[in-house]
Amino acid sequence: MPDAIDGNGGRDHGVLAVDMRGVGKSFGASPILRGFDLAIERGSFVALLGASGSGKSTVLRILLGLEDIDSGSVLVAPNRTVVFQDARLVRNLDVSANVLIGQKRTAAARQVAVRALHEVGLSHRLHAWPHTLSGGEAQRVALARALVREPQLLLLDEPFAALDALTRIRMQQLVAELCDRHQPAVLLVTHDVDEALLLADRVVILREGALALDRPVPLGRPRNRNAPGFAALRQELLQILGVNDDVGAGPQAPAIRGAAE
Numbered sequence: 001m002p003d004a005i006d007g008n009g010g011r012d013h014g015v016l017a018v019d020m021r022g023v024g025k026s027f028g029a030s031p032i033l034r035g036f037d038l039a040i041e042r043g044s045f046v047a048l049l050g051a052s053g054s055g056k057s058t059v060l061r062i063l064l065g066l067e068d069i070d071s072g073s074v075l076v077a078p079n080r081t082v083v084f085q086d087a088r089l090v091r092n093l094d095v096s097a098n099v100l101i102g103q104k105r106t107a108a109a110r111q112v113a114v115r116a117l118h119e120v121g122l123s124h125r126l127h128a129w130p131h132t133l134s135g136g137e138a139q140r141v142a143l144a145r146a147l148v149r150e151p152q153l154l155l156l157d158e159p160f161a162a163l164d165a166l167t168r169i170r171m172q173q174l175v176a177e178l179c180d181r182h183q184p185a186v187l188l189v190t191h192d193v194d195e196a197l198l199l200a201d202r203v204v205i206l207r208e209g210a211l212a213l214d215r216p217v218p219l220g221r222p223r224n225r226n227a228p229g230f231a232a233l234r235q236e237l238l239q240i241l242g243v244n245d246d247v248g249a250g251p252q253a254p255a256i257r258g259a260a261e
């Protein structure tokens with residue numbers, strides 16, 4: 001288990017929800033994290049990008065206490081919760097009971113659940129069964145379940161990856177609103193550079209076990225993809241991730257065009 005941040009340490013922990021220093025982690029002979037550092041201030045939204053297999057989910061699992069580390073130190077806010085790519089609802093519990101999983105089901109708790117479901121736009125589905133929900137609705141329930149815990153740290157592991165493009169946009173807007181209102185610290189793992197830039201105060205990139213970039217996102221809110229500076233930031237991140245997002249302009253394209261002219 002990582003140690004809990006209690007605000008009494010020698011470092012300035014009172015303002016941090018996450019403080020990972022020099023973390024090393026291997027699976028067998030494969031080093032995944034090598035001297036990985038990440039600090040997240042309370043109330044701050046950080047997006048973690050990186051190639052597939054670079055170790056993003058491993059970072060989240062370490063913060064959840066599901067993986068031990070080999071070296072370094074990890075301090076984390078004790079009140080933390082996670083939303084995964086799939087909502088992980090319990091099939092034989094209705095929506096409001098799913099929101100209250102692990103909580104005492106008092107009348108006051110039920111009121112909190114109703115309020116949270118209202119916040120995510122699901123007041124009309126309080127007693128629905130999980131199998132009757134769309135993917136977007138199920139993720140809203142997962143968000144409501146996270147909200148009722150009033151986490152100091154909200155971990156989001158590609159929470160929109162399984163949703164269609166339009167639902168994804170709506171969910172991004174919802175998460176931006178909820179985080180603005182509740183102000184948890186957030187660590188969002190995503191493959192989507194636009195999503196990172198739309199939501200985060202800071203973007204960090206994991207490469208070869210360490211941070212290849214730790215960059216503030218100097219865009220106002222609410223945000224959209226047409227904001228001045230958005231496109232330039234997007235290019236910068238794609239370049240560091242080693243991605244060229246031109247479609248149809250591979251190395252062959254000019255020669256083929258030339259041959260046809």
Ligand SMILES: Nc1ncnc2c1ncn2[C@@H]1O[C@H](COP(=O)(O)OP(=O)(O)OP(=O)(O)O)[C@@H](O)[C@H]1O
Binds near residue numbers: 027051053056058
């Ligand atoms: N329990 C485990 N045992 C052995 N190897 C593991 C284990 N968990 C993860 N790995 C390996 O560690 C590496 C990092 O995995 P991780 O899931 O953290 O990457 P990721 O950046 O989240 O990837 P993706 O973007 O594809 O989800 C991968 O090579 C993975 O196969």
